[in-house]
Amino acid sequence: QVQLVESGGGLVQPGGSLRLSCAASGSRFRFYTMNWYRQAPGNQRELVATITGGSSTNYADSVKGRFTISRDIAKNTVYLQMNSLKPNDTAVYYCNTGGTWGQGTLVTVSS
Numbered sequence: 001q002v003q004l005v006e007s008g009g010g011l012v013q014p015g016g017s018l019r020l021s022c023a024a025s026g027s028r029f030r031f032y033t034m035n036w037y038r039q040a041p042g043n044q045r046e047l048v049a050t051i052t053g054g055s056s057t058n059y060a061d062s063v064k065g066r067f068t069i070s071r072d073i074a075k076n077t078v079y080l081q082m083n084s085l086k087p088n089d090t091a092v093y094y095c096n097t098g099g100t101w102g103q104g105t106l107v108t109v110s111s
Contacts, residue, residue, distance in 0.1 A: 002026040004095045009105030012085055016109070020080040022095030022102055029071075032098075034078040036069060038091035038107075045094070049080060063089075085109045 008020040020036070031053040039045040049069035050058045057069050068081040078095065087109045095102040 002029075002032070002097060002100050004097065004100055004102035006093065006095050006102040006105040009093060009107045011108045011110065013111050014085060014087060014109055016085050017081070017083045018085065018107060020082070020093055020095075020105060020107070022078045022080075024076045024078070024095075024097070026076070029076045030073045034069075034071060035096040036078075036080045037094045037096055038089075039094070039104075040088070040091040043091075048093070051078060082107070 003025045005023045006020060008018060010018060012018050033050060033052045035050050036048045037045050038048050046060065048060050048063055049067055051069045051071055059067060066082065066084045069078065071078045090107060090109050092104040092106050094104045
């Protein structure tokens with residue numbers, strides 16, 4: 001069973017950048033569709049970005065042009081580069097594949 005461990009969250013000022021990482025176990029990582037979700041307080045969890053096994057990507061409208069999802073097969077890791085961050089990007093960010101979720105990492109955008 002695959003396991004996911006996120007890292008890279010923290011406090012950043014509006015307009016700043018962060019890069020989240022999600023380390024995955026398992027030898028078939030390169031074939032997995034990987035997702036980043038986020039959940040802000042009082043809100044439902046929402047899909048932010050997806051990368052398929054063929055490296056196709058898709059983004060929520062709210063993050064297009066600001067966030068980039070990528071993967072490093074050699075490191076079994078998927079990344080979410082977040083630029084031009086806004087206060088409403090504040091949320092717990094979760095890595096997901098299939099029915100497996102990471103523990104989440106908190107991103108706070110505030111001055």
